[in-house]
Every structure is written in C-alpha cells, then in structure tokens.
Amino acid sequence: MQAKPNIILISADSLRANHLGCYGYSLPTSPNIDKFAGEGALFEKVFAPGIPTQPSHTTIFTGQHPVTHGVVAHGGKAKLARGTPFLSEILLEEGYTTCAVDTLFRERIWFGRGWEYIIDPSLHHLFYASVTQEELNDRAIHWMKTVPKAPFFMFIHYWDVHYPYVPPDRMRGMFYKGGNPTDPDNHALDAWWDHPVGAMARDTWLRTPNGLITDPNYVTALYDREIRYLDEGIAALSDALDKQGLAENTMVVLLADHGESMTDHGIYYDHYGLHDCTVQVPTIIRWPAGNLKAGTRFAPFRQLFDIAPTLLEAAGSELPEDLDGKSFLPQLTGKEEPSGYDQVIGCESTWQSKYYLRTDRYKFILARYPDLLGNPDRELFDLQADPGEDHNIAAEEPQVVAEMEKELEAWIAAKMEAAGRTEDPVRKEGPVAVEIWEQHRG
Amino acid sequence: MEQEPQKKFPADAAVPKPPAKPDDLKDSTNAANEPEQVIRPEDEALVVERLRELGYIE
Numbered sequence: 001m002q003a004k005p006n007i008i009l010i011s012a013d014s015l016r017a018n019h020l021g022c023y024g025y026s027l028p029t030s031p032n033i034d035k036f037a038g039e040g041a042l043f044e045k046v047f048a049p050g051i052p053t054q055p056s057h058t059t060i061f062t063g064q065h066p067v068t069h070g071v072v073a074h075g076g077k078a079k080l081a082r083g084t085p086f087l088s089e090i091l092l093e094e095g096y097t098t099c100a101v102d103t104l105f106r107e108r109i110w111f112g113r114g115w116e117y118i119i120d121p122s123l124h125h126l127f128y129a130s131v132t133q134e135e136l137n138d139r140a141i142h143w144m145k146t147v148p149k150a151p152f153f154m155f156i157h158y159w160d161v162h163y164p165y166v167p168p169d170r171m172r173g174m175f176y177k178g179g180n181p182t183d184p185d186n187h188a189l190d191a192w193w194d195h196p197v198g199a200m201a202r203d204t205w206l207r208t209p210n211g212l213i214t215d216p217n218y219v220t221a222l223y224d225r226e227i228r229y230l231d232e233g234i235a236a237l238s239d240a241l242d243k244q245g246l247a248e249n250t251m252v253v254l255l256a257d258h259g260e261s262m263t264d265h266g267i268y269y270d271h272y273g274l275h276d277c278t279v280q281v282p283t284i285i286r287w288p289a290g291n292l293k294a295g296t297r298f299a300p301f302r303q304l305f306d307i308a309p310t311l312l313e314a315a316g317s318e319l320p321e322d323l324d325g326k327s328f329l330p331q332l333t334g335k336e337e338p339s340g341y342d343q344v345i346g347c348e349s350t351w352q353s354k355y356y357l358r359t360d361r362y363k364f365i366l367a368r369y370p371d372l373l374g375n376p377d378r379e380l381f382d383l384q385a386d387p388g389e390d391h392n393i394a395a396e397e398p399q400v401v402a403e404m405e406k407e408l409e410a411w412i413a414a415k416m417e418a419a420g421r422t423e424d425p426v427r428k429e430g431p432v433a434v435e436i437w438e439q440h441r442g
Numbered sequence: 443m444e445q446e447p448q449k450k451f452p453a454d455a456a457v458p459k460p461p462a463k464p465d466d467l468k469d470s471t472n473a474a475n476e477p478e479q480v481i482r483p484e485d486e487a488l489v490v491e492r493l494r495e496l497g498y499i500e
Contacts, residue, residue: 075497107500126486127493164489166479173473182477200492204485208477222479433496 004151004315005287006250007091009307010237011060011155012230013053013129014162014271016259017282019227027175029227032235033284036254040286041296041332047358048258048279048304049324049346052271054108056257056304057157061087061111063308063323066347067415071108072425073349073432080110085320087308089114091153094317099147101140102157103128115155119143122159129159130166133233141240151315156237160230161260163197163269164205167225174225181218182211189214192268196433196440201269219269220262251287251314253307265389266373272348274356274365275389279346283307290314291333300340301360302328324415345411349429351437357408363389364404368427372437378405 017023020030022037023044048056050066058064058071062084066072069084092098092114103122105112112118119139122131140156160167180186192198206213213219234254241247259278261267271278281304285292305325312319313327330336343359352371357364361384367377380401381389394401412424493499 107498126483127489128499130481130486164481166481169478171468172476173468176472176476178472180475196492196496200489204488205479205481207485208479210477213477218476436496 004094004096005289006151006246007096007153007311007315008237008241008250008252009060009153009155009311010234010252010254011057011157012161012254012256012282013157013159014258014260015227015230015256015282016262016277017256017280018277019224019260020282022284023282027224029175029224030231032231032238033254033282036234036238036252036286037284038295039288040252040284040294041292041298043283043285043298043302045299045340046255046281046283046302046304046306047344047346048281049344051258051274051278051346051348052350053104053257055348057104057111058108059305060255060257060307061113063087063305063312063320063325065303065305065324065345065415067412067421067425068322068324068419070419070421070425072347073429076349076429076432078425078429080108084110085308085322086110086113087311088153088155090312090317090320091315092116094315095151096315097147097149097152098154099140099143099152100155100157101136101143102155103131103159104157117143129162130164131159133158133160133230133236137233137236137240140237144240144244144246153311153315158230158233160233161223161226163201165219165222165226165269166205167222167229171225171228174221174228176218176221179215179217181213181215182208183214184211186214188216188263189219189268191266194441195268195270196436197270198268199440216263216268223260223262223269247288249287249289251285251290251311253283253285253311255283255304255307256281257304270351272351274346274348274354274363276358276363276383276387279356279358285332287314287332293334298328298331298338298340300338301342301344301358302340303344303346343407345408347426349426349431350433351431352434353426353429353431355408355412355426357404357411358383362400362404364401364408366405366408368424369431369434371431372434372441380404 022034054074070078099117100115101119121135122128258271267273309325309327313329347355353368363381365379378394379392380394
C-alpha cells in the first residue's frame with residue numbers, strides 16, 4: 001500500500017448539520033451519509049470561522065481564520081495574498097496529483113491555486129449552482145479511474161443543497177406532511193420578499209403552474225429532498241471508491257462550508273446570521289487505513305481551519321507556521337485523547353457585519369454595523385436554556401456581555417497584530433451586499 | 443486570547459442507526475397535489491443577473 005493516502009475533500013455547500021440523521025434529524029434525509037459516518041468519525045461541534053461560501057472555503061484551504069487571511073465577505077473587495085499557504089498548492093508540491101471538481105475558481109481567482117486538473121461541468125448551466133451531484137460524480141469518478149498517478153487529492157464541491165431548491169421530480173411527496181404548497185392565503189413567506197434573494201426566489205424557482213409556493217414547510221421539504229438527492233451522490237461516490245479498490249487508503253472528508261437558516265431568526269433559506277443553524281457544520285471523516293475507530297463521535301469544539309493542517313499531517317507534509325488551525329489527526333487515529341477549543345470565534349461581512357464568540361454555555365454576537373433586520377448590536381444567548389437562540393438576554397446579563405465583548409475584542413486585536421493588520425477586516429469591508437438590500441427595499 | 447485545544451472529552455458515543463423508515467418515504471396523496479417545479483432558462487438567467495448585481499458572480 002502506498003504510504004501517503006489519497007484524499008477526497010467533499011464540500012456540500014449549505015448543508016445544515018442538524019438536517020442529517022447522524023446529527024439528530026428525525027427525517028430520513030441521509031441514510032448513506034449516516035452509514036458513511038458509522039464507518040468513520042463524526043465531529044459533533046465544528047464551527048465555521050467565516051461565512052458564507054467564499055470566506056469559508058478560503059479558511060478551509062488556508063487553515064487560517066478570516067481575520068488572518070482577510071477574506072471576510074462573499075463578493076467583497078479583499079483578495080487573498082499570494083503568499084498565503086493553500087492546501088492544494090502544498091499537496092501538489094508534496095507530489096500529489098490534484099484535481100478540483102468545482103466552480104469556485106470562477107468566483108475568486110485564488111480558488112484555482114494548486115490544481116493540476118480543474119473540472120467544471122457547471123459550464124453546461126447558466127447558473128453554476130444548478131450543477132448536480134450526478135454531473136459532478138460522473139466527471140470525478142471518471143477522473144479517478146484514469147488518474148495518472150497516486151497519491152491524489154480531489155476536491156468535490158456539491159451545490160445541490162444550495163438554493164434554488166429544485167430536487168428531482170421523482171422525489172415529490174417526500175418530507176411534506178400535507179397542506180397546500182401554493183395556498184394564496186398563506187403569507188408566512190411574505191417577509192422574505194423584502195430581501196433581494198427572496199425576491200429572486202419568488203420570481204424564479206418558487207413560481208409553479210399552480211401558483212407561487214407560499215408554505216415554508218414545503219420549502220423546507222424541498223431543501224430536505226435536495227439533501228436526500230445529495231445523499232445518493234455520496235453513496236455513488238463511495239461505491240465507486242470501493243469498486244476501484246481505492247476505499248482503504250483514501251481519506252474522505254465530508255463537510256459543509258456553512259449551514260442554512262430555514263426562517264430561523266427572520267432569515268429565510270439563506271446563509272447569513274451567526275446562529276448555530278448557519279455556523280455549525282457537519283464534518284465526517286472516513287479512512288479505513290488510518291485506523292479510525294468506526295462510529296467514533298468527537299464532542300469537543302473544532303473549527304474549519306483545523307481541516308487543512310489535519311489533511312497536511314495525514315499526507316506527511318510539514319505544516320506551515322502561519323496556520324491558525326491545529327491538526328486533529330493524532331486524535332482521529334487514536335494516538336491522543338479527543339480535545340478541542342474552549343471557545344470559537346467567527347465573523348461575517350456580507351449581508352451583515354458581525355462577530356460571534358461561542359462557548360459551551362453562551363453565544364455572544366457583536367455587530368460592527370447595524371443590521372437591516374433590526375437586531376440590537378449586542379446579542380447574548382444562553383445555549384443551555386435556549387439552544388435555538390431565540391431569546392436575547394443581553395439586557396439581563398450585562399456582566400456576561402461585558403466579559404465576552406472584552407474577550408472577543410482582545411482576540412480580534414491579537415489576531416490582527418499577528419497578521420500584521422492595522423484595521424479590523426470586518427469593519428473595513430462592511431456589509432458588502434447591504435446597499436443592494438436597501439435599494440431593493442427602497 | 444489564542445485559541446488552544448484545552449478540553450478533553452471521551453469519544454465513545456456510537457453513531458445512531460439510520461432511521462428505520464423505508465427509503466422511499468413518499469406520500470402519494472401529497473405527491474399528486476404538489477406543484478411541478480420548472481426552472482426555465484429565463485429564470486436561471488435572472489438568478490445569474492441578480493447574483494451578479496450582488497457581486498456574487500463576477
């Protein structure tokens with residue numbers, strides 16, 4: 001057997017952790033992903049340090065927090081510095097054959113770094129996120145069969161779960177418990193039309209011959225069907241690995257860049273807001289030759305910037321010094337006891353500019369600019385009493401707010417200094433999309 | 443404060459079995475009443491136009 005494992009990094013865009021069976025969901029959205037988790041290791045509490053897609057994937061590939069690499073917004077002005085370490089580039093230098101089955105390089109140029117092969121079947125679509133798992137798998141599996149030499153590193157970026165939610169027609173009837181999806185008297189989604197992405201949905205994928213889809217339970221069912229469809233793709237990819245004899249020494253990592261808000265907190269079917277539904281992500285790793293104990297679940301906090309150092313260590317690569325993440329490979333392979341972080345910190349600067357500091361007990365959210373949902377600049381949630389983060393208790397717990405704000409600001413200042421920054425990148429970038437939101441409302 | 447691994451937890455909980463419901467969890471009555479979703483090329487073009495306005499697509 002080759003010494004270095006093949007590595008397949010799967011990013012399921014917008015896949016909310018608690019809509020998977022292995023993360024406690026009650027509906028059978030993910031039987032194959034659950035089986036995959038049972039064959040490997042599942043991390044229960046992994047958080048995205050930056051959302052949405054561009055900041056989060058930049059963190060996944062650099063092993064750095066957004067405050068360090070500077071890409072805090074989706075569609076923002078910041079560019080990734082050329083000297084920043086990049087996972088695919090390092091593995092390429094280590095002798096890996098690298099292949100991205102992905103679209104991200106079309107959005108920001110740094111996502112093209114380090115790939116010997118880039119395969120993009122989304123070019124067959126007007127909108128890249130309309131590409132399906134079947135189209136991606138078709139190319140990915142063919143590439144694996146004809147890969148010129150091992151070891152290889154492949155990145156597959158599935159878009160099925162990202163809006164627009166248009167699952168295959170054969171899934172009609174799944175996960176919807178009755179009612180009228182197009183009831184014209186149902187106004188539960190009306191607030192969504194106030195947002196540009198909601199208006200886009202209303203004008204396109206929610207329009208049907210029966211009328212406009214108005215039932216949020218039906219939209220959630222469409223989302224869950226997309227997960228089920230993705231789940232079939234994970235099974236197909238896994239089967240292909242088995243048939244090609246690659247499964248044993250291929251480390252497969254399944255994660256998401258962020259979750260999805262399903263009307264939670266006034267955010268409709270989108271991925272902004274720093275609540276757990278959006279910043280907590282599924283992370284599952286299978287690697288039979290790595291001696292992972294099948295079915296292991298890791299409870300400590302980890303962050304997505306830990307992925308790059310973990311994969312680099314698995315590949316036998318020396319870790320760059322300027323990573324924020326810590327490898328959890330020794331824990332994964334049973335050489336160390338599970339451990340993690342006491343607290344996690346993240347940010348966003350697309351529809352709103354905010355930071356979060358999360359401990360096991362509390363979530364503190366601090367706004368750099370007022371948001372358009374009318375939330376206060378400081379929010380505090382008691383996650384033990386209120387895991388859904390529905391009740392802001394900042395006014396009732398001023399001491400906790402003061403302590404967490406002090407902790408958060410000190411952390412940001414230290415991280416900026418370490419990165420050689422003189423300005424908070426979230427404050428500098430601002431909520432890059434909010435002007436369009438205001439114009440839309442106007 | 444730098445974030446460092448500190449807490450230790452046992453990793454002994456087993457992955458729960460997938461739900462025991464059948465794979466094809468479809469309600470035929472619901473399915474018949476559900477609208478057909480059709481994304482027309484002009485819809486997809488509109489999505490692209492809107493996302494380009496947002497800076498999501500260059």
